[in-house]
Amino acid sequence: MVERLNKCPLCKSGLFLNKQEIKDHAVSKENFILCKCSNCSLLFTNPRPDEQSVAPYYDFPEYFSHEDRAKNLTQFIYQKVRNYSVRKKVKLFSGLHQKGRILDYGCGTGALLAEAKHQGWKVSGIEPNSKARTQANLKLKGRVKETIDDLPKEKKFDIITLFHVLEHIHDMKKTVKSLIKALNSDGYLLIAIPNPESWDAHKYGSFWAGWDVPRHLYHFDIIAMEYCAETFDLTLVEIKPMKFDSYYVSLLSEGYLNPNQNLISRYFNAFFSGRKSNQEAKNQPGNHSSNLFIFKKK
């Protein structure tokens, strides 16, 4: 079923405007409308498929984060980069907190958790997709559950991560609140999201792969993220760039913008766009194609 929101899903304001129509280039080829909240600045897909009917929109062979096996060059590169970036992420965790308990919400096939476990962290994961969860549990021996309600209530975490996950969650506020509840008092909440105000978002316009409607239900600019911090009673500690994302998003965007372009031109153009996006965002936290927001409990 399609659900039409009459309030902003973040601040509950009824004041929002249709901003742009975006096509689902990856799967359905359907058009969706992005609304912009006049109060908190959140962009949200509206109307949107409800939680029960969204699954078919995830049903495409190239949904990489649910796959461990590379089937083509792009997937191969994606996975090489993923392996490098998981090591970098775990290093970041160790810089934030002594090795303790970590929860990766929306952990996909569990690559990040497997590395964290290898480095001495106690790990748990949540992954609603059953195929990805099964793969994750092969590595992590049943530590990955379907929903947050499947975790013992008394279990508290030192770090909770959502890497490109927040924008997919229908019941966003409730989920974030329950995650914060599961965080230790000195714990950190890490949220990585695409940036609708990045250089590559402006360059590719409606062909920008970061829109990814209707799988992405929300887009947060810096104002919306600051609103999140206030609403959820969090302190924003730092914003870190995710420099590989600009290349990957540019590569997909090139494919949407110009599907008949040969592969070499596509990679070439994506490389220059990705690099330009990173250059434009340099020294300005929050301006990259994707950013990692590090929050601490107040």
Ligand SMILES: [Zn+2]
């Ligand atoms: Zn709002």
